[in-house]
Amino acid sequence: MAADFQLEVEDLRFRYGSREAVAGVSFAVRPGEIFGFLGPNGAGKTTAISCVCGLLGGWQGAMRFGGETFRPDLRAADRRRIGLVPQDLAVYEELSGRENLLFFGRLVGLAGAELTAAVERALELTGLGERADDRVGSYSGGMKRRLNLAAGDLHRPSLLILDEPTVGVDPQSRNHIFAALERLRDQGRTLLYTTHYMEEAERLCDRIAVLDRGRLIGLGAAAELAEQAGVPGADLEQVFLRLTGHRLRDSA
Ligand SMILES: Nc1ncnc2c1ncn2[C@@H]1O[C@H](COP(=O)(O)OP(=O)(O)OP(=O)(O)O)[C@@H](O)[C@H]1O
Ligand SMILES: [Mg+2]
Numbered sequence: 001m002a003a004d005f006q007l008e009v010e011d012l013r014f015r016y017g018s019r020e021a022v023a024g025v026s027f028a029v030r031p032g033e034i035f036g037f038l039g040p041n042g043a044g045k046t047t048a049i050s051c052v053c054g055l056l057g058g059w060q061g062a063m064r065f066g067g068e069t070f071r072p073d074l075r076a077a078d079r080r081r082i083g084l085v086p087q088d089l090a091v092y093e094e095l096s097g098r099e100n101l102l103f104f105g106r107l108v109g110l111a112g113a114e115l116t117a118a119v120e121r122a123l124e125l126t127g128l129g130e131r132a133d134d135r136v137g138s139y140s141g142g143m144k145r146r147l148n149l150a151a152g153d154l155h156r157p158s159l160l161i162l163d164e165p166t167v168g169v170d171p172q173s174r175n176h177i178f179a180a181l182e183r184l185r186d187q188g189r190t191l192l193y194t195t196h197y198m199e200e201a202e203r204l205c206d207r208i209a210v211l212d213r214g215r216l217i218g219l220g221a222a223a224e225l226a227e228q229a230g231v232p233g234a235d236l237e238q239v240f241l242r243l244t245g246h247r248l249r250d251s252a
Helices: 044-052 096-105 112-125 141-152 171-186 197-204 222-228 234-246
Strands: 007-016 019-028 034-036 059-066 081-084 157-162 188-192 207-214 215-220
Touching: 007 044, 019 044, 019 059, 019 081, 019 215, 034 044, 034 197, 044 081, 044 157, 044 188, 044 215, 081 141, 096 112, 112 141, 112 171, 141 157, 157 207, 171 197, 171 215, 197 234, 207 234, 215 222, 215 234, 222 234
Parallel strands: 034 188, 034 207, 081 157, 157 188
Antiparallel strands: 007 019, 007 059, 207 215
């Protein structure tokens, strides 16, 4: 029987020294859904994602993937089930877009014809085909973001995590990224996605978790969050303000 949830996270806690950045967070992502992860600066989104991807060890709590115990911090095979599009760009400026993707593809174990096909598919998905052989140093910020997305999805992970994939990009690249995410959704892929753009989250996400100061303060579809926040029918921006007490990006 297929598991009800792709990823289950239970009572996740993580400290940087004495600072508790994630303070007991539980959520579960269903197969095929786009799950939004929202919260003001410093809420703990990137930290929680880093625990789920295996970039940070030493967390407490429990995780399951496809119904099985999941230890991405300890097992490379678990790490490979997830693709990460990191908040901080991870691309090599001296290499071309295609060379970057070949490099990242090898890192996740792809080779030969499979690697070539994965690179071509990722270039096509993100609309970078025409500039694939140019040095990344000559790309716009938006094109680098698109390359970052292409790199995370090369091995078609069961869960693709995107940490602010559209931050600071020009409208054209934003549309490309949006279209790519919608295509992945239409293919039945599972995405976990953080953004500070409420209209994006409202348009793309099936369900949304709202974090603040390391804790979950709301979880559900946008309309359910509005009910939980006591402002039924309100748009996500208003719901977010009501839940967190502040606007996005004013709390850092
Ligand atoms: N490497 C680190 N060492 C110490 N503290 C950290 C480190 N990284 C993050 N923090 C702290 O942990 C908390 C959570 O940060 P995190 O980056 O996870 O938040 P975020 O929700 O991703 O924020 P943003 O929207 O700004 O990306 C913040 O208080 C932050 O200052
Ligand atoms: Mg972050």
